[in-house]
Amino acid sequence: MGIDLRIITFRDIFQYEAGKKSRFSPEFQNLSAQIIMDKDDMVQLGLKDGQNVCLENEMSKIVVKAIQTDDEPHPGLAFMTNSPWSNQLVKDNINDRIIPDFKAILVQASASNESVTNLAELLERLRH
Amino acid sequence: MAVCTGCSLLCEDIEVALKTGAIEKAKNLCRKGQGHFQALFSDRTVPSVEGGETSLDQAIEKAANILMNAKDPLLYGWSNSSLEAQKVGIELAKKLEAKIDDTSSFCQGQLLERVLKGELPSCTLDDVRNFADVSVFWGADPSNSHPRHLSRFSYYPRGSKRQKGYEEERNCVVIDVRKSSTAKLCSDYFRIPPGGDAEFAEAIIAILDGKMPRFGDKKRMIGLASIFKKADFGAIFPGLGLVYSLVQKMEIFENLVARLNDVSNYKVVPMVGHYNMRGFNELMLDETGYINQISFKNGVHHGSENSVTMAAKSSDACLVVGSDPLSALPFVIARSLAKSQLVVIDPRRSLTTDAAKVVIPSAMSGLESGGKAVRMDGVRISFEPIFESNLLSDEEILTRIMEAI
Numbered sequence A: 001m002g003i004d005l006r007i008i009t010f011r012d013i014f015q016y017e018a019g020k021k022s023r024f025s026p027e028f029q030n031l032s033a034q035i036i037m038d039k040d041d042m043v044q045l046g047l048k049d050g051q052n053v054c055l056e057n058e059m060s061k062i063v064v065k066a067i068q069t070d071d072e073p074h075p076g077l078a079f080m081t082n083s084p085w086s087n088q089l090v091k092d093n094i095n096d097r098i099i100p101d102f103k104a105i106l107v108q109a110s111a112s113n114e115s116v117t118n119l120a121e122l123l124e125r126l127r128h
Numbered sequence B: 001m002a003v004c005t006g007c008s009l010l011c012e013d014i015e016v017a018l019k020t021g022a023i024e025k026a027k028n029l030c031r032k033g034q035g036h037f038q039a040l041f042s043d044r045t046v047p048s049v050e051g052g053e054t055s056l057d058q059a060i061e062k063a064a065n066i067l068m069n070a071k072d073p074l075l076y077g078w079s080n081s082s083l084e085a086q087k088v089g090i091e092l093a094k095k096l097e098a099k100i101d102d103t104s105s106f107c108q109g110q111l112l113e114r115v116l117k118g119e120l121p122s123c124t125l126d127d128v129r130n131f132a133d134v135s136v137f138w139g140a141d142p143s144n145s146h147p148r149h150l151s152r153f154s155y156y157p158r159g160s161k162r163q164k165g166y167e168e169e170r171n172c173v174v175i176d177v178r179k180s181s182t183a184k185l186c187s188d189y190f191r192i193p194p195g196g197d198a199e200f201a202e203a204i205i206a207i208l209d210g211k212m213p214r215f216g217d218k219k220r221m222i223g224l225a226s227i228f229k230k231a232d233f234g235a236i237f238p239g240l241g242l243v244y245s246l247v248q249k250m251e252i253f254e255n256l257v258a259r260l261n262d263v264s265n266y267k268v269v270p271m272v273g274h275y276n277m278r279g280f281n282e283l284m285l286d287e288t289g290y291i292n293q294i295s296f297k298n299g300v301h302h303g304s305e306n307s308v309t310m311a312a313k314s315s316d317a318c319l320v321v322g323s324d325p326l327s328a329l330p331f332v333i334a335r336s337l338a339k340s341q342l343v344v345i346d347p348r349r350s351l352t353t354d355a356a357k358v359v360i361p362s363a364m365s366g367l368e369s370g371g372k373a374v375r376m377d378g379v380r381i382s383f384e385p386i387f388e389s390n391l392l393s394d395e396e397i398l399t400r401i402m403e404a405i
């Protein structure tokens, strides 16, 4: 069973710092390949903090870690840093708007037993 | 004192001491700046062609060759280069009759263009420190993007007309879709639904016009309008949250700013991210009348077809300077770039350098090479290299490519 989510990208200084040290480090992957979700949304998917969630739309599919928000409830909304992971899911319907939908990424989310999508896999997708 | 080129605040009060391969001591660097300086010591690039290490001369020659033979080249990046390098880059684009664009195309370009053309009133950050009693961060989270903004300019410092503590003399308003790190620090946080920026702005305009707001908690909205009205000097710092939300309705924001200026004195300083994005936009405006998205094929043509997000798919070769679009842009666009004849000038390894046909290592601007840049508020800042390096600067590499062409 899945639920619909709107993902909004945001800046995180820790992820930035990790990316500055190395885009290829496990630290950068850990801080990028995660999604901050509403508590009730996680309950609906049977997810506990830190478990894997699959995010899928017509652009791509990735598996990331679900992190429970410490903010007020925001059902249906989730947050990811801008990174090669979130960019997998950003639509290509730019036309005359030229600004991609970095803050309106619509996906289907479901619990996943698969491992987190790693950077090597994303690089492979870029080559094909 | 050193200048940090970690973001467009270009902090000029940095003190650093080095030991082999690491920073021994640093004063005044924020966490982001620390990461920026630390980047000197990891993942540095080497000259390469088709994935194989080569000499710098051969890499430059190959780069010139690719660009010279391209039918529709795109020159992209620029926001992390000095003004001197950007000038050579624009000359190179003219010589190649290429398309040229920078990151502003899909971030702060819309607002910055209005500021540069005088359509939105603006001021310096020093004015904000000295005079502002209201700072508004709208869709912006400086605690993560520009970590010293609040302490150097907009909330905590004492200024010539703001001698009392921030609790007494300054309001800091955050309007955002989530309780960001900045929202946790500010005096007034307003949460809006995604895309609710236009309605929020219209509600404030309605209150200023003496009408009831149709959006949000009426009492709080009226309270906010009252803070806005009572201000001596207000500064609005729009971030990407606002820009992306109002992308085709920016006149609503312009109307709000105009209306606020009927009742008080309000300025707008867009939260430019990269350290010299504004510099590139100013140079382009002087040169072409537009801040970005230019093609020099048979004259000067401006249009969205020249933006990186669109041109990446049509261009057969792309020169990327100091940027990692394969990380930062949507996958489909990144893949188009990865499949083109990609030439990258960058001090550090990235997804983009890994996919490039040619990689030319450069000195890190502000750390290993000097120059000038334009702060987010238009103030020009000069910087000297603080570490010795044999690496060529972006400017020198671009000049050599020009000469080879």
Ligand code: SF4
Residues within 6 Å of the ligand: B004, B005, B006, B007, B008, B009, B010, B011, B028, B029, B030, B031, B032, B033, B034, B036, B146, B147, B148, B149
């Ligand atoms: S605020 Fe920006 S310029 Fe200042 S130290 Fe931090 S990263 Fe560097």
